[in-house]
Amino acid sequence: MSDTSKTSLLALTPRTKARNAAEKRFRAYGIAAIAVGLMMLIVLVTNIIGKGTGAFQQTFVTLNVELLESKLDKKGNRDLDDIKKVTTFGYNPLIRGAMEAKLAEIGIETDMKGKDLEGILSKGAVGQLREYVTTNPDKIGETVEFRFLAQSRVDGYLKGRVTRESIENDKAISVEQLELVDQLVDAGVIVKTFNADFILGADASDQRPEAAGIGVAMLGSLSMMLVVLALALPIGVAASIYLEEFAPKNRLTDIIEVNISNLAAVPSIVFGILGLAVFINYMHLPTSAPLVGGLVLTLMTLPTIIISTRASLKAVPPSIRDAALGVGASKMQSVFHHVLPLAAPGILTGTIIGLAQALGETAPLLLIGMVGFIASNPPETLVDGLLAPNSAMPAQIYEWAKRADPAFYERAWGGIIILLVFLVTMNTLAVILRRRFERRW
Amino acid sequence: MNDMQFTDRAVEQKETKIAAKDVNVHYGEAHAIKDVNVEIEDKTVTAFIGPSGCGKSTFLRCLNRMNDTIDVCSVTGNILLDGEDIYDKRVDPVQLRAKVGMVFQKPNPFPKSIYDNVAYGPRIHGLAKSKAELDEIVESALRRGAIWEEVKDRLDKPGTGLSGGQQQRLCIARAVATEPEVLLMDEPCSALDPIATAQVEELIDELRERYSVVIVTHSMQQAARVSQKTAFFHLGTLVEFGHTGQIFTNPEDPRTEAYITGRIG
Numbered sequence: 001m002s003d004t005s006k007t008s009l010l011a012l013t014p015r016t017k018a019r020n021a022a023e024k025r026f027r028a029y030g031i032a033a034i035a036v037g038l039m040m041l042i043v044l045v046t047n048i049i050g051k052g053t054g055a056f057q058q059t060f061v062t063l064n065v066e067l068l069e070s071k072l073d074k075k076g077n078r079d080l081d082d083i084k085k086v087t088t089f090g091y092n093p094l095i096r097g098a099m100e101a102k103l104a105e106i107g108i109e110t111d112m113k114g115k116d117l118e119g120i121l122s123k124g125a126v127g128q129l130r131e132y133v134t135t136n137p138d139k140i141g142e143t144v145e146f147r148f149l150a151q152s153r154v155d156g157y158l159k160g161r162v163t164r165e166s167i168e169n170d171k172a173i174s175v176e177q178l179e180l181v182d183q184l185v186d187a188g189v190i191v192k193t194f195n196a197d198f199i200l201g202a203d204a205s206d207q208r209p210e211a212a213g214i215g216v217a218m219l220g221s222l223s224m225m226l227v228v229l230a231l232a233l234p235i236g237v238a239a240s241i242y243l244e245e246f247a248p249k250n251r252l253t254d255i256i257e258v259n260i261s262n263l264a265a266v267p268s269i270v271f272g273i274l275g276l277a278v279f280i281n282y283m284h285l286p287t288s289a290p291l292v293g294g295l296v297l298t299l300m301t302l303p304t305i306i307i308s309t310r311a312s313l314k315a316v317p318p319s320i321r322d323a324a325l326g327v328g329a330s331k332m333q334s335v336f337h338h339v340l341p342l343a344a345p346g347i348l349t350g351t352i353i354g355l356a357q358a359l360g361e362t363a364p365l366l367l368i369g370m371v372g373f374i375a376s377n378p379p380e381t382l383v384d385g386l387l388a389p390n391s392a393m394p395a396q397i398y399e400w401a402k403r404a405d406p407a408f409y410e411r412a413w414g415g416i417i418i419l420l421v422f423l424v425t426m427n428t429l430a431v432i433l434r435r436r437f438e439r440r441w
Numbered sequence: 442m443n444d445m446q447f448t449d450r451a452v453e454q455k456e457t458k459i460a461a462k463d464v465n466v467h468y469g470e471a472h473a474i475k476d477v478n479v480e481i482e483d484k485t486v487t488a489f490i491g492p493s494g495c496g497k498s499t500f501l502r503c504l505n506r507m508n509d510t511i512d513v514c515s516v517t518g519n520i521l522l523d524g525e526d527i528y529d530k531r532v533d534p535v536q537l538r539a540k541v542g543m544v545f546q547k548p549n550p551f552p553k554s555i556y557d558n559v560a561y562g563p564r565i566h567g568l569a570k571s572k573a574e575l576d577e578i579v580e581s582a583l584r585r586g587a588i589w590e591e592v593k594d595r596l597d598k599p600g601t602g603l604s605g606g607q608q609q610r611l612c613i614a615r616a617v618a619t620e621p622e623v624l625l626m627d628e629p630c631s632a633l634d635p636i637a638t639a640q641v642e643e644l645i646d647e648l649r650e651r652y653s654v655v656i657v658t659h660s661m662q663q664a665a666r667v668s669q670k671t672a673f674f675h676l677g678t679l680v681e682f683g684h685t686g687q688i689f690t691n692p693e694d695p696r697t698e699a700y701i702t703g704r705i706g
């Protein structure tokens with residue numbers, strides 16, 4: 001025995017060596033795992049940013065349009081009803097004329113016909129012009145400067161997505177038109193700038209990717225979040241407090257508890273089909289309404305909120321409850337005066353994380369019809385926002401990714417950037433709240 | 442000799458505050474308290490002693506129905522406070538706990554200000570009509586808790602920021618602020634250093650003038666110092682109950698003697 005105890009501290013025993021080696025290996029595994037995770041994150045973020053930033057810029061054409069009285073108001077009495085009789089077709093000549101005038105002004109000679117000149121602009125340009133005239137009839141007869149969207153191929157050309165080779169079989173644009181675009185860019189008539197309409201605007205039809213925006217879908221998401229917050233938070237917190245603090249511990253509450261945990265694992269599409277069956281087919285709530293979307297997402301978020309609330313209630317030391325009861329507080333007073341305030345930060349973080357999950361949820365929305373080109377105008381009132389058909393951010397992204405035109409693909413990536421900004425903000429808020437209110441007792 | 446003791450006791454006899462009759466407590470299957478009968482006197486300090494796990498805390502918690510919060514716990518028998526059965530169906534345990542206050546083994550101040558810690562009880566019981574009156578209650582409670590001098594300049598600081606001993610005295614102040622008639626203390630000094638312990642013991646002695654105090658302790662010296670009556674529990678039964686002096690100098694039961702002399706426990 002005395003022999004073995006006489007080893008030197010300076011020499012490592014084989015056991016120690018093996019132990020140290022094992023620790024080193026484990027550390028290496030850990031670092032490797034983190035590196036892999038980080039790399040994936042970097043790939044993801046650079047990919048998203050690389051593909052999505054283009055959506056925040058758009059190509060515009062600035063033209064001076066002469067609002068000819070002879071075309072828009074033949075009678076000359078500025079009667080709005082008469083002016084409204086002129087369809088968008090009636091505005092085509094104005095744009096053609098403005099284009100020709102601009103070319104003449106900067107001295108570009110071209111043998112292209114008016115229709116091809118117009119083709120550089122978005123198909124929505126005439127609508128934009130008509131909208132302006134019907135709201136400002138007094139401007140008829142004057143020349144007004146307009147900033148029109150360029151059509152998506154021109155936009156793609158400026159962003160490098162469209163090249164002369166890629167449009168060989170493309171009916172929407174010709175090489176001659178691109179030549180002209182080059183000249184107009186040099187002259188400063190066509191410029192690519194930041195496009196707030198992408199963030200604020202509504203989705204557009206298949207034909208006009210250049211006009212599509214995510215703003216209305218954002219409002220749809222926001223309305224749904226309001227519904228989720230207004231329903232899931234009070235219901236979830238009340239259910240958790242009852243289960244955790246008041247309910248007797250018996251077979252029944254055990255079953256409820258297990259089922260709530262199970263509910264959290266139910267795939268979201270199941271909630272979607274449930275929402276379709278119950279809220280739309282049975283209760284006859286309007287299809288595609290954010291209210292219904294919000295109800296479905298509430299079902300999904302409830303378990304998350306209940307689980308996190310119960311966890312934070314459990315984390316409050318029982319000695320606090322004893323202390324309150326010991327000075328003669330009732331059960332309810334001890335919960336509401338002492339336990340709940342201590343659990344609040346945890347409840348709040350859980351709620352925010354639940355909301356963030358709900359915000360990114362797509363599948364259930366597909367089933368209740370909140371996807372597709374639905375709303376072309378932002379809702380005007382809160383009730384409208386809840387009941388009028390709308391989409392939501394992730395559903396809008398899905399819709400864009402599904403469309404054929406690559407210009408929509410870019411917008412899908414742009415939408416993902418916006419969605420991620422929301423999610424990261426919410427999660428950061430959750431972390432900050434947790435840090436800020438974390439207490440020791 | 443017997444006669445001597447009898448007269449002695451008659452002089453000291455005070456009114457019975459709490460009377461327990463045939464109390465049995467079960468935690469599910471486990472029988473934690475077996476047929477305990479005891480009479481706790483008013484304006485007296487009663488010490489519960491006994492080896493760990495013998496049921497002191499359990500019995501103490503019966504006296505203000507804190508056991509109600511434990512699902513598996515069931516209490517049978519009668520416990521009378523001033524002649525009224527506290528386990529009667531009509532009794533609201535909340536009202537009972539306002540009369541029978543409790544100080545726990547581990548100091549458990551609320552994570553609120555020192556002031557709010559003490560003011561909480563009076564507030565929920567509506568003991569103060571104005572802010573000034575509440576201030577007064579808080580100050581006198583903190584004085585009785587022997588902690589006023591240390592905290593009077595930082596009443597708005599969190600109670601959890603105090604040292605362990607200060608926290609325990611704050612908890613005592615919190616308990617006395619609601620003007621209970623009985624104060625139950627479960628090993629109130631187990632987390633305290635000798636100086637704080639001495640302060641708390643002094644405090645207990647003062648509290649005896651107004652309240653009936655029941656204290657659970659593992660320290661024989663403490664029981665001998667602060668209590669007039671002592672109850673010795675062993676394996677869920679009340680082995681011996683009597684004057685502290687008699688229990689410590691001349692116990693009747695061999696188990697009591699064995700415990701006091703350190704042979705069991």
Ligand SMILES: Nc1ncnc2c1ncn2[C@@H]1O[C@H](COP(=O)(O)OP(=O)(O)OP(=O)(O)O)[C@@H](O)[C@H]1O
Pocket residue numbers: 468471473491492493494495496497498499500511513
């Ligand atoms: N919540 C509980 N659930 C089940 N059994 C319990 C519970 N609390 C106490 N017991 C049991 O009741 C018996 C008495 O416990 P109690 O806490 O009253 O002992 P004690 O005398 O206060 O011991 P100590 O001096 O160590 O505090 C023990 O056997 C214990 O295991």
Ligand SMILES: [Mg+2]
Pocket residue numbers: 497498499627
């Ligand atoms: Mg105990």
